[in-house]
Amino acid sequence: MASEIEVLEDTTAAAAAVASPAAAGGAAAAGEAEAAEEESLKDDVCTGAAYGDLEKLHRLVELEGRSVTEPDGLGYHALQWAALNNRVAAAQYILEHGADVNAIDHTGQTALHWSAVRGHIQVAELLLKEGAKVDAADLYGYQTTHVAAQYGQTAFLYHIISKWNADPDVPDNDGRSPLHWAAYKGFADSIRLLLFLGAYRGRQDKEGCTPLHWAAIRGNMESCTVLVQVGKKEDLMVQDNTGLTPAQLAADKSHRQVAFYLGNARKVHERGCGGNNYFGKLSKLGLAPVLWCIIIGLIVAYIHSVIAGQYNSNMTLLFGFFSWLGVFLAIAGLVMFYRCSRKDPGYINKNIRDSQTQRDDEPLLKRGLDNPELLAGNWSQLCITCKIVRPIRSKHCSTCDRCVEQFDHHCPWVSNCIGKKNKWEFFMFLILEVSAMIITAATAVIRVAGDPGSPASFGGWLNYSATNHPWVVSFVIMDLFLFFGVITLTVVQASQISGNITTNEMANAMRYSYLRGPGGRFRNPFDHGVRKNCSDFFLKGYNEDIEKVEQTSHPDEEMAIMHMTRSAVSQNGESVPLHANGADHVCADSQTNSKSHRQVSSSKCCDHSKKTDKTPLGLGLGLGRNNPSSRYARNLLPL
Numbered sequence: 186m187a188s189e190i191e192v193l194e195d196t197t198a199a200a201a202a203v204a205s206p207a208a209a210g211g212a213a214a215a216g217e218a219e220a221a222e223e224e225s226l227k228d229d230v231c232t233g234a235a236y237g238d239l240e241k242l243h244r245l246v247e248l249e250g251r252s253v254t255e256p257d258g259l260g261y262h263a264l265q266w267a268a269l270n271n272r273v274a275a276a277q278y279i280l281e282h283g284a285d286v287n288a289i290d291h292t293g294q295t296a297l298h299w300s301a302v303r304g305h306i307q308v309a310e311l312l313l314k315e316g317a318k319v320d321a322a323d324l325y326g327y328q329t330t331h332v333a334a335q336y337g338q339t340a341f342l343y344h345i346i347s348k349w350n351a352d353p354d355v356p357d358n359d360g361r362s363p364l365h366w367a368a369y370k371g372f373a374d375s376i377r378l379l380l381f382l383g384a385y386r387g388r389q390d391k392e393g394c395t396p397l398h399w400a401a402i403r404g405n406m407e408s409c410t411v412l413v414q415v416g417k418k419e420d421l422m423v424q425d426n427t428g429l430t431p432a433q434l435a436a437d438k439s440h441r442q443v444a445f446y447l448g449n450a451r452k453v454h455e456r457g458c459g460g461n462n463y464f465g466k467l468s469k470l471g472l473a474p475v476l477w478c479i480i481i482g483l484i485v486a487y488i489h490s491v492i493a494g495q496y497n498s499n500m501t502l503l504f505g506f507f508s509w510l511g512v513f514l515a516i517a518g519l520v521m522f523y524r525c526s527r528k529d530p531g532y533i534n535k536n537i538r539d540s541q542t543q544r545d546d547e548p549l550l551k552r553g554l555d556n557p558e559l560l561a562g563n564w565s566q567l568c569i570t571c572k573i574v575r576p577i578r579s580k581h582c583s584t585c586d587r588c589v590e591q592f593d594h595h596c597p598w599v600s601n602c603i604g605k606k607n608k609w610e611f612f613m614f615l616i617l618e619v620s621a622m623i624i625t626a627a628t629a630v631i632r633v634a635g636d637p638g639s640p641a642s643f644g645g646w647l648n649y650s651a652t653n654h655p656w657v658v659s660f661v662i663m664d665l666f667l668f669f670g671v672i673t674l675t676v677v678q679a680s681q682i683s684g685n686i687t688t689n690e691m692a693n694a695m696r697y698s699y700l701r702g703p704g705g706r707f708r709n710p711f712d713h714g715v716r717k718n719c720s721d722f723f724l725k726g727y728n729e730d731i732e733k734v735e736q737t738s739h740p741d742e743e744m745a746i747m748h749m750t751r752s753a754v755s756q757n758g759e760s761v762p763l764h765a766n767g768a769d770h771v772c773a774d775s776q777t778n779s780k781s782h783r784q785v786s787s788s789k790c791c792d793h794s795k796k797t798d799k800t801p802l803g804l805g806l807g808l809g810r811n812n813p814s815s816r817y818a819r820n821l822l823p824l
Contacts, residue, residue: 230255234263234279237272246282253279260291268296268312271305276312286315293323301329301345304338309345319351326358334363334379337372340562346382347555353382360390361399368396368412371405374564380415381567393425401431401447404440409447414583415569418454421447471600473526477519480618483625483663484515490656491629504631511624518617522599525611530604531590533579536572563698577699578711578730580689591727593687603688609726612682615675622671626664629657685711685718685728699732 230251233241245251256262264284267276276296280286287295297317300309309329313319322328327335330351333342342363345351354362364384367375376396380386389395397420400408409431412420424430429437432447492508556574558566566575571588575581580592582602591605603611633650640646651658681687686709694700694707702708710732712718721728 229257230263230279231257231261231266234272234275235266235270237267237270237275239274239278242275242278253282253284254288256290262288262290262296264288264296265290265294265299268300268305268308269302271300271303271308273308273311276308280311280315286312286317287321289321289323293325294327295321297321297329298323298327298332301332301338301341302336304333304336304341306341306344309341313345313349319345319349320355322357326356328352328355328357330355330363331357331361331366334367334372334375335370337367337370337375339372339374339378339564342375342378343559347559353379354384354388356388356390359392360388362388362396364388364396365390365394365399368405368408369399369403371400371403371408373407373411376408376411377564377567377569380411380569381572383572386412386416387420387423389423389425393427395420395423395431397421397431397447398423398425398434401435401440401443402438404435404438404443406443406446409435409443411569413447413450418451421451421454471597473522473598473600476598477522479667480515480519480522483660484512486656486660487625487629488512490654490660491625491632504628507624508628511621511628514617514621514624518614518621521610521614521617525603525607525614526599526601528601528607528610530602530608531579531592531606532585532604533571533573533575533588533590535587565698576730578687578690591687591730592689593681594689605727609722612675612678612722615671615678619668619672619675622664622668626661626668629661629664633657682722682728683715683718684709685713685721 228241228245230242230245230253232238233245242253246253253263262284264276264279264286266272267279289295295317297309297312297319298321300312309317320328328351329345330342330353333339333345342351342353346353354364356362362379362384364376364379364386365388367379386397387395394402397409397412397416400412421432422430425434430447432444432451435441435444435447492512558574558577566577568575568581568588570581570586573588575588576590578592579588579590581588582592582595584595585602587602589602589604591608593603593608595602596611599611601607633654634646636649636653638649638653640649677688681691690697690700690709699710700707711728711730713721713731713733718728
């Protein structure tokens with residue numbers, strides 16, 4: 186069974202040497218020693234590279250004769266510090282003055298590894314153009330794709346895979362692929378990209394764990410959800426070396442919600458809701474046959490009990506016309522119902538290649554990597570089931586197992602999705618059936634009220650109607666019962682058509698970035714006004730996915746605003762020029778990643794029963810959490 190990954194503290198002789206002055210003296214002496222130490226540390230090539238201080242690098246290298254290839258006291262190279270902080274100009278300067286782009290530190294890592302920690306594509310592009318090996322591995326077998334997956338740098342992963350052909354499914358020394366690490370660390374976007382590229386989701390590491398096992402160990406619900414959505418029943422039943430499934434591992438780690446979700450997903454597969462047995466086929470068939478029988482039954486009951494009883498001398502031509510009009514509208518609605526149920530709702534072609542059955546040595550297909558949605562970083566548009574980049578406003582239907590353009594909802598009564606290509610038929614079906622129900626119910630009530638034998642009182646009339654016209658009364662009750670549900674759905678659909686928005690978008694407005702305007706408020710960029718929206722829908726059969734162009738402010742207004750701003754500044758008599766900080770360099774905010782890096786390896790002990798609070802970061806940069814040398818790292822990292 187896979188064991189938790191342990192953090193190793195790297196206590197080097199250099200770190201001890203750096204820490205010794207502070208330990209020897211008192212509090213004041215320690216403070217002075219640390220201040221002097223910091224000043225001395227700032228005046229070296231690595232510090233200049235970390236801060237991108239070209240002036241300092243020029244002075245140290247060209248005037249004082251310092252070497253750009255000499256590592257610092259911890260064994261790390263200046264090029265690595267420049268790559269970590271995305272100092273492109275400094276990295277270029279260091280390379281021009283003789284630095285080896287593939288130089289490794291004592292952990293076997295190159296500058297390209299360090300650029301992946303924070304996902305710095307610019308400096309990585311420079312390194313790769315200068316000959317950096319994209320498949321270089323450190324002592325633990327981590328390649329650049331492993332490091333990017335460990336830190337959730339999805340854009341970096343996309344860049345080096347699409348442009349530099351990095352392997353997205355290469356295993357490390359423990360048999361763990363980047364997908365294992367992304368699942369363990371809980372980076373859902375990285376998981377989507379790797380699965381989209383066909384990463385082998387069934388790969389087992391040396392402990393027998395798949396990516397789903399590691400997601401379950403950490404209790405990452407989103408990671409488990411993504412993996413289960415694209416997976417099969419067999420993925421939930423895979424056992425590690427100790428015979429535990431992902432659900433059992435989650436329960437063992439007290440992740441009750443994840444354990445319940447995985448267990449329920451397995452039950453769904455076992456019940457055959459997505460299988461080939463009778464119950465699975467019946468569930469996919471939906472309620473369309475039931476609704477078809479209900480509508481036909483109401484039509485027959487209406488003709489038999491209402492129209493057939495109307496052939497008497499009191500029947501007028503106009504009343505007979507409206508009586509049969511309800512029947513014709515209901516039949517026309519059935520035609521639209523059939524077309525909506527059988528028509529393609531806007532399915533998007535799949536690009537399927539099952540990674541579960543592919544061989545370990547089989548190359549991956551890089552499909553659609555030049556898509557604008559990926560270039561823009563819209564990872565939510567990736568469909569890991571269909572292996573496509575979905576167009577905007579589309580969604581994957583779990584029931585149909587297909588992606589649908591302008592997905593509105595999956596209607597079980599129609600047994601089909603409602604999307605771009607059949608929404609017109611669906612809305613016309615609703616309109617026709619609502620009209621038919623109104624006309625037939627009104628005709629039935631007039632039929633009963635026109636009976637000459639009915640009493641004058643309302644209570645007596647109800648009793649007489651139920652006794653002498655039970656079929657008519659039953660028809661009216663059933664008709665009205667269905668009417669309120671159908672009219673509600675019709676009004677909702679009409680409102681959404683007039684606003685050019687779908688049911689799915691209304692229900693998930695806060696999930697889709699294109700529906701959020703300034704300040705995070707709801708904004709529908711496809712709403713072109715009621716008249717335009719309705720005319721496009723009824724004439725074309727659908728609405729275009731054309732975003733509304735926001736009107737900019739008038740040039741005169743902009744000039745007025747600029748004039749007011751200048752006046753305010755001149756009245757205050759103040760100006761705020763940009764300047765560098767006291768250290769003569771600009772510092773970027775990198776608090777999220779400025780923690781000391783930690784070296785990681787796998788424990789030889791395989792015991793999941795031991796709970797640990799340690800957090801594996803995976804990248805062996807050799808700077809422990811409690812290591813005195815972490816002060817050195819903080820000096821080199823921008824504040």
